[in-house]
Amino acid sequence: MTKKPTTDALPKGAADTGRSLASQRENAFLGEDRRRAEWGRRLDGRRTVLEVRGVTKVYQLEGIEVHALCGVSVAIREGEMVAIMGPSGSGKSTLMHIIGLLDRPTSGVVSIEGEVVGDLTPNQLAGLRNQHIGFVFQSFNLLARTGAQANVELPLVYGGVSGSERARRAREALERVELGDRLNHTSGQLSGGQQQRVAIARALVTNPSIVLADEPTGNLDSRSGVEVMGILQDLNAQGITVVIVTHDANVARHARRIVELRDGEIVRDEPVPDRLDAHDEIIQLGMNTVGGVERARAAGDPA
Numbered sequence: 001m002t003k004k005p006t007t008d009a010l011p012k013g014a015a016d017t018g019r020s021l022a023s024q025r026e027n028a029f030l031g032e033d034r035r036r037a038e039w040g041r042r043l044d045g046r047r048t049v050l051e052v053r054g055v056t057k058v059y060q061l062e063g064i065e066v067h068a069l070c071g072v073s074v075a076i077r078e079g080e081m082v083a084i085m086g087p088s089g090s091g092k093s094t095l096m097h098i099i100g101l102l103d104r105p106t107s108g109v110v111s112i113e114g115e116v117v118g119d120l121t122p123n124q125l126a127g128l129r130n131q132h133i134g135f136v137f138q139s140f141n142l143l144a145r146t147g148a149q150a151n152v153e154l155p156l157v158y159g160g161v162s163g164s165e166r167a168r169r170a171r172e173a174l175e176r177v178e179l180g181d182r183l184n185h186t187s188g189q190l191s192g193g194q195q196q197r198v199a200i201a202r203a204l205v206t207n208p209s210i211v212l213a214d215e216p217t218g219n220l221d222s223r224s225g226v227e228v229m230g231i232l233q234d235l236n237a238q239g240i241t242v243v244i245v246t247h248d249a250n251v252a253r254h255a256r257r258i259v260e261l262r263d264g265e266i267v268r269d270e271p272v273p274d275r276l277d278a279h280d281e282i283i284q285l286g287m288n289t290v291g292g293v294e295r296a297r298a299a300g301d302p303a
């Protein structure tokens with residue numbers, strides 16, 4: 001385990017678009033050097049969409065300084081799927097908020113799409129955020145008595161988009177997360193997994209190139225968690241840059257690259273050698289659960 005690697009010295013995980021188990025197995029058996037070289041080559045020419053350099057964050061809590069980030073540098077390139085992993089309190093959410101322009105660092109440089117954001121006003125930051133980034137949070141953050149479609153339309157309400165166009169785009173986003181048949185369901189009428197999928201649709205409705213998700217599976221049972229990871233993997237396969245924050249090594253293994261934090265420092269930054277494919281897991285889970293077997297039988301599958 002390397003202490004504080006500079007992101008330039010390490011290959012960035014990405015671009016492994018093949019999702020077959022065979023290719024994953026092959027990947028796992030490639031020599032470490034060769035795998036690193038391949039990652040590096042595949043990333044050649046990809047632009048950096050998000051970057052922090054030497055970022056620190058010090059919170060003041062009742063007169064005591066809390067050093068949440070102690071000099072973090074990381075660059076995320078277009079098309080990557082990166083997991084920021086670490087135990088509770090290691091600084092993951094702080095880093096995500098800074099990368100996502102929701103908060104400013106105490107020191108260090110933050111850029112998005114190559115533009116350093118240090119001198120921008122809050123309004124300018126909000127503009128960049130809305131243009132490029134969709135956020136997904138652990139607790140879904142949906143309006144409780146509002147239907148799915150209306151929740152998904154919300155980010156467009158302030159953007160001067162007409163009502164009919166908002167409705168069309170919200171329905172399209174809900175179809176992308178396979179909830180096209182739940183347009184008027186409120187949170188109480190949806191499972192946790194479905195609520196998180198509505199939240200992902202809300203993140204997608206502005207057509208962002210980047211999705212940042214903070215513990216997106218944290219409030220879900222394992223099957224719903226895998227389904228949510230499957231949606232994030234699909235979005236990444238469609239070219240969206242995905243950053244997920246998680247304390248869970250199994251969740252992180254759905255990404256292409258893991259950046260590990262400990263006490264506000266990066267202690268590991270590596271490609272994932274044995275990436276999990278959520279769709280394969282769903283098939284395996286389905287065969288092992290009563291509901292899944294019943295559904296499979298009903299669909300004419302002899303299993």
Ligand SMILES: Nc1ncnc2c1ncn2[C@@H]1O[C@H](COP(=O)(O)OP(=O)(O)O)[C@@H](O)[C@H]1O
Nearest residue numbers: 059061066068087088089090091092093094095
């Ligand atoms: N607003 C805040 N005020 C004071 N301390 C904070 C605040 N937010 C986070 N911290 C502290 O900063 C450290 C990192 O927190 P956080 O980024 O939330 O970690 P993680 O998401 O990995 O659990 C923790 O010690 C936490 O208690």
Ligand SMILES: [Mg+2]
Nearest residue numbers: 092093094214
């Ligand atoms: Mg957190």
